[in-house]
Each structure stands twice: as C-alpha cells, then as structure tokens.
Amino acid sequence: MKLSNQAQAFVLHFGEMGSRWGFNRTVGQMFALLTIHSEPLNADQLAEALKISRGNVSMGLKELQAWRLIELHHQPGDRKDYFTAAGSIWDLARTVFEERRKRELDPTLTLLRQLLLTDPRDEQEAQAQEKIQEVYSLLEMLDQFANTLSKLDHKDLHKLMKLGSGLNKLLDLKAGVKAKATTKTTNTTTTKSTTGKKAK
Amino acid sequence: MKLSNQAQAFVLHFGEMGSRWGFNRTVGQMFALLTIHSEPLNADQLAEALKISRGNVSMGLKELQAWRLIELHHQPGDRKDYFTAAGSIWDLARTVFEERRKRELDPTLTLLRQLLLTDPRDEQEAQAQEKIQEVYSLLEMLDQFANTLSKLDHKDLHKLMKLGSGLNKLLDLKAGVKAKATTKTTNTTTTKSTTGKKAK
DNA sequence: TTTAACTTTCAGAAGTTTCTGAAAATTGTA
DNA sequence: TACAATTTTCAGAAACTTCTGAAAGTTAAA
Incomplete structure (x- = not known):
C-alpha cells in the first residue's frame, strides 16, 4: 500500500x-x-x-x-x-454530527434541566439561574436544529445547498415583514470547480 | 469566593x-x-x-x-x-462558533481546494479526487451555513427558535410544490453493530 | 481434534498537555 | 525617582493520552 x-x-x-x-x-x-x-x-x-x-x-x-x-x-x-x-459522505457527516450531539449536547441539557429544578436560595443564585435558563434555551434550540438537519436526506441537503446563504431571506419570508434591511451581504466564496466534472 | x-x-x-x-x-x-x-x-x-x-x-x-x-x-x-x-449568551455562543469555524473548517477547505487543483494521474487518484470533491462540497456548504447563522442577530435567532423543527416545511415551501415523489429513505446502511463497550 | 490465520488485549513506553509556583516584568502611586 | 501591587512567564512536575508489540484469544478448515 x-x-x-x-x-x-x-x-x-x-x-x-x-x-x-x-x-x-x-x-x-x-x-x-x-x-x-x-x-x-x-x-x-x-x-x-x-x-x-x-x-x-x-x-x-x-x-x-x-x-x-x-x-x-x-x-x-x-x-x-x-x-x-459506511455510506456516502453525507451519511458519514451526519453520523459524526449525530454522535457528537449525543455525546456533547445531551448530557449538558440533562444537567441544566436538573439545575433549573431547584429553587434559588438567594439573589445571587436567582441571577445564576437566569443565566442557566438562557444557556439552556440556546442549547435546546441548537439541539433541535441539529436533530432536524440530521434527518434531512440527500435531496433535501441539495435544496439547502442551493438556498446557500439565503437563510436570511427564508427568515423574512416566514416571519413576514422585518423591513430592517441590515444589508447583510453574505459574501459567498465561490468555488472554483476545477475538476470540470460535477461531483458525482 | x-x-x-x-x-x-x-x-x-x-x-x-x-x-x-x-x-x-x-x-x-x-x-x-x-x-x-x-x-x-x-x-x-x-x-x-x-x-x-x-x-x-x-x-x-x-x-x-x-x-x-x-x-x-x-x-x-x-x-x-x-x-x-463578553456579551449575551448568544453573543458568546456565536463567538465560539465563529472562532471554531475559522480554526477547524477553513484550513481544511484550503487544503481540499489545493488538492482539487492537481490532475489525477490514474484511475485510483481520479476516484479519490471525486471523494475529495464531495467532502469539499459538503464542508463548504457547512461553512456558508455557519457563516450565515453567525451573522443572525438576537431577533432572528428567536424567529429561528420559533420555527423549531419546521425546517422541513420551509424546504418544501421554498422549493415549490415538488410533490413527494421522493420517498424519504432516511436510513440507508445499517451496520452490523458489534457495539462493544467503549474501551476503558 | 489440531493447526494456522487472523484479531484483540493490555502493560508499559513514548508522547503530549496542563499545571504549579517562583522569578521576572509591568504598572500605578507617592 | 522608588516601591509596592499586580500580572505574566516559563521550567520542570504531574497528569493524561496514545502507541507498540508480545501474548492471549478466536475461528475456520483440514
């Protein structure tokens, strides 16, 4: 070899x-x-x-x-x-993703959930509790998001790819107005497709 | 303390x-x-x-x-x-996210881009090249996605949270009425899992 | 059976990262 | 300026991870 x-x-x-x-x-x-x-x-x-x-x-x-x-x-x-x-590149990436989520996110969510159950004993703990709640919300959101992503099949993935940096647009679309044009020009780095062949 | x-x-x-x-x-x-x-x-x-x-x-x-x-x-x-x-929980998460992207994704993209520039010398290398192209496409997609996510402000984040696992719906929505001709074959390969305990 | 082809295990060696604490450097005040 | 309060550095120690290779374990076929 x-x-x-x-x-x-x-x-x-x-x-x-x-x-x-x-x-x-x-x-x-x-x-x-x-x-x-x-x-x-x-x-x-x-x-x-x-x-x-x-x-x-x-x-x-x-x-x-x-x-x-x-x-x-x-x-x-x-x-x-x-x-x-085992499987296509996307399958592999998804597996790594999913496995890491299980190992890294889930235990943290479990702990934070537990911490949120006990009542704060003073002002200091109350403030800490608030922060913990914020961290929890964020991580839970990430977790759900990752979960959804990892369930997408190959076809959906390609759709998502095509949307590219259009997530902003999507958000606007779904949420209605949001006129605040923050001029977020996502500069999309263009791939130079050297091989000529489109990836299989 | x-x-x-x-x-x-x-x-x-x-x-x-x-x-x-x-x-x-x-x-x-x-x-x-x-x-x-x-x-x-x-x-x-x-x-x-x-x-x-x-x-x-x-x-x-x-x-x-x-x-x-x-x-x-x-x-x-x-x-x-x-x-x-420094800043809100979301700011912190975003910073970690962004920093990791810079450190972990970008160097890989740079390398892969370089590898794709050289022409394959035989069939074996051609096949490898194809795989590299696939990995590259996937990582680039991830990179752009992360990039977009990290630019969202607090408000957008909350929208996204509310969407929850509705990403599928969004995808359908954006891609037109593309009927569900594609039956989701989500799990492809089932490995014969010997699932030993993780080595000590 | 027995044997040989192969895989797994694991104790200790090698390599890597993290931590301590004393010394050096820096900074603000008088 | 001199000095004391504070932070930074860094050599070596401690802790942790990974790797090797010989021995033990497994399996298929003769």
Whole structure:
C-alpha cells in the first residue's frame, strides 16, 4: 500500500483535524483513508499505509465501529476482515454530527434541566439561574436544529445547498415583514470547480 | 469566593465539556464561572473559587481574551483587573462558533481546494479526487451555513427558535410544490453493530 | 481434534498537555 | 525617582493520552 501524495496529504490533514472532531490522530487517519479509498482495506493494509502498529489499528477500528462510521466486509476465500467507510459522505457527516450531539449536547441539557429544578436560595443564585435558563434555551434550540438537519436526506441537503446563504431571506419570508434591511451581504466564496466534472 | 452547589455543578460540567469545544478544562471552568456570575471577578477570585494556581488563571484569561470571550473592567480605587463574559449568551455562543469555524473548517477547505487543483494521474487518484470533491462540497456548504447563522442577530435567532423543527416545511415551501415523489429513505446502511463497550 | 490465520488485549513506553509556583516584568502611586 | 501591587512567564512536575508489540484469544478448515 503506497499512498499517492494527494491521499497522503488528505489523510495527514484529517489526522490533525480529526482530534477536533472527537477522535484521535490515527483514528482520524484511518477514517480518512477508508473514505478516499474506494476499495475495502484490511487491518494490515491500514497499518502499513499509515505506518502504525497492528494493535493500534485494531483499537482504531473498534472505535470507528462504535461511531458506526465503517462497515465490515469479507472477500471470498480470504479470512481477513475488510473495511469501508459506511455510506456516502453525507451519511458519514451526519453520523459524526449525530454522535457528537449525543455525546456533547445531551448530557449538558440533562444537567441544566436538573439545575433549573431547584429553587434559588438567594439573589445571587436567582441571577445564576437566569443565566442557566438562557444557556439552556440556546442549547435546546441548537439541539433541535441539529436533530432536524440530521434527518434531512440527500435531496433535501441539495435544496439547502442551493438556498446557500439565503437563510436570511427564508427568515423574512416566514416571519413576514422585518423591513430592517441590515444589508447583510453574505459574501459567498465561490468555488472554483476545477475538476470540470460535477461531483458525482 | 464560595460557589453554590448549583454554580459548582455548572462550572465543573463546563470544564469537562469545554475540552470538546476547543479549550481545556480550567479555561472551560473559568469561562463558565464568568458566565453565571453577574459581577466581575479578578484573577485571585478565580484562582480561589476554582482551586487552581494563579499562573494557570493568568494563562487561561489570556486564552479567553484571544477567543474574545471575556472583557476587562476596572473598579475605581482598585488596581486589579476584573473580568466578565463578553456579551449575551448568544453573543458568546456565536463567538465560539465563529472562532471554531475559522480554526477547524477553513484550513481544511484550503487544503481540499489545493488538492482539487492537481490532475489525477490514474484511475485510483481520479476516484479519490471525486471523494475529495464531495467532502469539499459538503464542508463548504457547512461553512456558508455557519457563516450565515453567525451573522443572525438576537431577533432572528428567536424567529429561528420559533420555527423549531419546521425546517422541513420551509424546504418544501421554498422549493415549490415538488410533490413527494421522493420517498424519504432516511436510513440507508445499517451496520452490523458489534457495539462493544467503549474501551476503558 | 489440531493447526494456522487472523484479531484483540493490555502493560508499559513514548508522547503530549496542563499545571504549579517562583522569578521576572509591568504598572500605578507617592 | 522608588516601591509596592499586580500580572505574566516559563521550567520542570504531574497528569493524561496514545502507541507498540508480545501474548492471549478466536475461528475456520483440514
């Protein structure tokens, strides 16, 4: 398994960034590699390509399975386990999204809900309670929003893409007036579609 | 500085979660404390309340300032620096959001854009390129979306909250009467989940 | 059965991040 | 200016995370 420069750069970058998205460097690399490589890969291939130990690969695969980001396959006449990324890019992004929501947002909401149940004992606590309520409202909104987003299918996603930065317009549309033209000119960075081909 | 149970719970939780949102435990705690405490606090008070060293507080404050999440104040006749959270909860959330986008999404978009410039040298690379294009499209969409969201003011936010999970309706609304010819096949792949416990 | 092909586990090593506290730097007042 | 109040820095210690590789475990086929 020799990686092209392209694949190498992609994989290394997702290793660094991966830690931001909830998994460690090698898990991020493994996921990136399984994502750009269309053929299934086995543990030895991953270990060789990423130059990491076999044991590390085993642990990484376990974690990626816990995240439901990879799928196990078998090749006829070969006892090795082969893996691919589970589903389309959008499926993967959605899974990461959803999983993080479960892990990061839900526990916080649970705690805040609990804190809001006890009555404040003095002025100080009353003010704190108010802040907690605000945080709670915001996070709950985010949670619902994420929930809705993650339920969208591929088609809806494309609609949303086409709307682009038109969210403002949508808000106006739904809410009626709002004449206050804040001149929010969302400057849309234009993609240079280099490949010519429209992405599959 | 003695924290109420309520404050204690809030602060500790945000310490744990904070690391997910891009800063470390104590920075998360400091931020949480400054957020629920309505009065400005100085470095010594933070150190005492959170039981951490003075030096650590200094570093944490520096980081919070870099994130533009806190504000410096002075009390007449007191040379100490006092800090409060910068703005409303929504302002804070937006700042965190925006800052993370800059740090996490933008570098990735830059890299992917670069990768898309070089022509694939074989079939394998062509397929990889396609995947990269897909990832790029998705992330760019997210980026624009986040960008739009972070520009919404408090009022728009409340509208959005009221819409709640009505995003679907909005999508239908905007896209015309496109009949539901597309049956939503929401869950595509069901992984054979061995769902082991997360490794210790 | 037994064996060989393969995967998983886990103790300790290596690497990384965070924290402390004493010393250095900065600042305001007299 | 001198000094005291305050903040910042940073070397090393402590805490935490990740990685390796040998050994244990599992499985399929002979």
